[in-house]
Amino acid sequence: MAAGRSRWTATLVAVAVVLGWLVVGGIAGPYSGKLGEVATNDNASFLPADAEATRAQDLAAGFVDRESTPALVVYERTGGITPADQQRIQADAARFAQVPGVIGPLPPPIVSQDKQAAQVIVPIDSAEGEQIRTVVDELRNIAGPDRDGLTVDVAGPAGLLGDLIEVFSAIDGPLLLVTLVVVLIILLIVYRSPVLWIFPLLAAGMSYSLAAVVVYVLADNDVVKLNGQAQGILTVLVFGAGTDYALLLIARYREELHRHERPWDAMKAAWKGAAPAIIASGATVIVSLLCLLLSSLNSNRALGPVSAVGIAATLLVMLTFLPALLVLGGRWAFWPRRPRHDDADPRTEHGIWGRIAGFVARRARTVWVVTAVVLAALAIGVTQLGATTLGQSQLFTQRTDSVAGQEVIDRHFPAGTGSPATVFTAQAAAQRVAQVAQGVRGVASVAPLGQRGENAPPEENAPPKVVDGRVQLNVTLADPPDSNGAEQTIRDLREAVHAVPGADAVVGGFTAINVDTADASVRDRNVIIPVVLLVIAVILALLLRALVAPVLLIATVVLSFLATLGLCALLFRYVFDFPGVDQSFPLFAFVFLVALGIDYNIFLMSRVREESVRRGTRAGVLAGLAVTGGVITSAGIVLAATFSALAVLPLVVLVELGVAVAVGVLLDTIVVRSLLVPALAYDIGPKVWWPSRLSRSHREGDRAGAGVDRA
Structure with a gap:
């Protein structure tokens, strides 16, 4: 009777949690299609105040x-x-x-x-x-x-x-639809069940709805400045990361169903085993994304909190709503491959990964040396990655009306006509500044703004308009306003007019905005990347209670990142024929690849540590690889596929980011997490946990070769 009451209590709790979340979803759902209403895409508003x-x-x-x-x-x-x-x-x-x-x-x-x-x-x-x-x-x-x-x-x-x-208006519709279809197809392939795919997809949709309503409120009240780029990344990030967390929890739940008769008991054990890794993973991504608040660009500062809200909402849903759904589904959720209560070793369901673990044990040093050399060779391709600001004709993957118009302007007019640079200078020095500006290479003409304003027809010998002792000069550039040539002209123009005594000249305009944005991107990259690495190192050290393991894991992630950039540089240049990458690309690629790549380190090494406490380090490495290899690889494929959905947006910047994350995640899961990290940990042995007490253990499973056959 006690068991029966406990079962009914567990069922009622699960039903209450599910119903509560469905109410939240009903309220939040409509906001997922309204984010475009509070998004802004004015480049100038993203510049730093100084x-x-x-x-x-x-x-x-x-x-x-x-x-x-x-x-x-x-x-x-x-x-x-x-x-x-x-x-x-x-x-x-x-x-x-x-x-x-x-x-x-x-x-x-x-x-x-x-x-x-x-x-x-x-x-x-x-x-x-x-x-x-x-x-x-x-x-x-x-x-x-x-x-x-x-x-x-x-x-x-x-x-x-x-x-x-x-x-960007396609984000609320086509991008979301493509992402859902991609996740659905992969889940059907991974689970081979007509039922189980519903649970992670429903939970991911709930996560996106919750994130959307929070972001909508923040953007509507000017707490964050949402733009189309951040909105698109939020969509794929929530569905990708959410499905990853769901795969990890479901895989652990399946294991525990072999050990526990009742689904509620199995879920409690699965939650206890998987939640720390999921929480640590989510916290790592959130903190890494919040490091973008150190950016001097408002667009980057917005992307950090927006994406962090998405991950936080995903964590909350995946650790409450999804477990309740799985408890209600019980073993039937896995039909037709329902797990039985038979106390089977979970490694028996992962035959191929058991064989990979055995191969790693037999050739550990060779494996990590060869994989490290291959990744280092790919990293050489970084030299082909030209960081340039993409021009208007290069920004889109297809020819738009604005691109066609700019091409006509380039053929028949000074390319900067209609979008001049503006120079504001003291009235007394205006004539000298105009002369100096006219002498700058790449400047087609210089004219002061007249009294009747910039839209009025020009008047011969009309006096310039003076405001607070300043005059505005309109400088027409010879090159297209968003070209590299125009940006160099702006740099030269600034250097020239700043040198005029008493002018106190300030240069602005469309091209100047691009120049300052590019400079701010370089500064952000140099500041934020070291901070992200430090933050991740601290989180890993706390999770693994060691210092050697976090250093090794971060080294593998950085190596994987550089290899990804190198491979992408070759793909962009020789396969996609892209003209270059934007200044923001390396930073965004780093934040997402490292933050998400470290997830798989956490999933693997947290399980390895758990197994090492029971079996010894080397046997723990093999057991951890055998039971997590499949789920980590599946998670990587899901994340890669969801970011690939960014290709439906015809923008080179987002297509490049989607390709980079997809390539990097696949490289991370197939090579780094399956071979390099396990081989390194196996070769080093217990010392990988230094200085914790586990590093001083000497069990049978710590000896090289231990557990090879059993794995």
């Missing part, structure tokens, strides 16, 4: 009634712009000025010197924010399709931003 481009923005606010983001409507006819074309362009410009959000009056259309192209500069109120896409769409509707050989495209900063917002 950046020169930020100071220039503050000064620019005094020279205009309203800050604007220019769209460039570009017309091209290879045989020359005809009078009929000019009439159409004039009519279009008149209609552009009437669009809500456009700041009029518009400057007159500009015809290229070769008479083959014309462009209309359409300033859009920057206060429109995410609605800039709506204004750009209306401009494209007015301009209409190409006609009779006359092509028309909407480009410039506003056109680019409109295309980016359109790309």
Whole structure:
């Protein structure tokens, strides 16, 4: 009777937990499709407050009634712009000025010197924010399709931003759908059960809903600044990490069902065995992501908390909701391969990993030396990884309207037309600054902002507008505003005008924003990477109660990271034909690869330590590898596949990040966690646990070769 009451109590508790989470899911669920409403994608708002481009923005606010983001409507006819074309362009410009959000009056259309192209500069109120896409769409509707050989495209900063917002709008739908399908397929393959896949997928969906509502509230109240990149990463991170944690818990639960008759008792044992590793893993990822708060870029500082919220929500759900579901499912959840209460050794269900463990034991030193050499060889490919800021035509994986328009501008105009650099200087030194700026290589023209403002037609010999003793100079660049050439011109321009005595010159504009963002990315990489490594070392030392093991594990993770970068550099250059990587790529790749890669170290070594206490270190290594190899590999495949889903977004930066995480995780699980780490730990023996008491144990399982046959 006592057993019966205990069973009913356990069932009621599980039902209560499940119902409670379903209520939470019902409330939080709708927010998973509303994150796009609170996302912002304005690059300038991500700059640090002390950046020169930020100071220039503050000064620019005094020279205009309203800050604007220019769209460039570009017309091209290879045989020359005809009078009929000019009439159409004039009519279009008149209609552009009437669009809500456009700041009029518009400057007159500009015809290229070769008479083959014309462009209309359409300033859009920057206060429109995410609605800039709506204004750009209306401009494209007015301009209409190409006609009779006359092509028309909407480009410039506003056109680019409109295309980016359109790309990120796919996150709430296609990206989420692709991620769900990928996880579902892999779970069906891993479990070979028509039932069991439901539990981790339902829990992962609950995790995403909980994370979405928290992030929505934080972003809506300006606590964090959510952007499309962070939103996309949140989606794949929650489903990837959540499925990983579910795989680990379910694998342990299956083991314990062999030892316990009642599912509730099996779950208690499984939770006790798996929860410390899951919590340590999640804590490592959360702390690593929060290190991004040290970034000087607001976009990076937002990504850290947003992703950390996702992992925290995933931990909470996977350690409460998922166990309750599994208890209610009992052994039937594993149908048709239901585990029996037979006290079987869990290693008997992992035959292939038992054989791999035996191979590692027989050739431990050879295995770790060969794998380390192979990884080091791959790391040489890092020399092929060129860190460049991708230009507008290189940002997308497909040709967009803004890209096509920029190509027309490059062919017929000074490429910086419509998106000039801005120089703010003291009035007394303005003439000298203008002369110096004109002499900088890569500068096409320099003109002061007139009294009537930047949108008014230019006036001959008109005096410049003066605000608080300063003058604004508009500097048109010869190169496209988002090219490497334009960025070098900005650096040279700053050096030149800063040297003018008494000018107190400040250089800003679209290209200057890119320059300051790139510089901040380099600084962030140099600061954050060492901090992340230190934080992970401390967490590993506390979890494993040792110093040698954490050092070895971090060394393997760093080696794996460098090998991944090297392999990706070769793939990007010779397979995908990408033009380069963004400055932010190495930092993001490091944070996600190291934080997530260390998960598998934790999953493996926490189980190895548990087995080492009972069997001895070397036998513990073999037992730990045999029972966790399958689940870790499955988890790695799931995570790699979910990050690969980022490829549905046609942005080179996110595709590169998705490929890097997928390649790195597979390399980590198949090579590092299956061969390198077990072979190293086996070869070193008990000393791997130094200075803990376990390092001084001398059991039969500590001897080299112990347990090879049994594994």
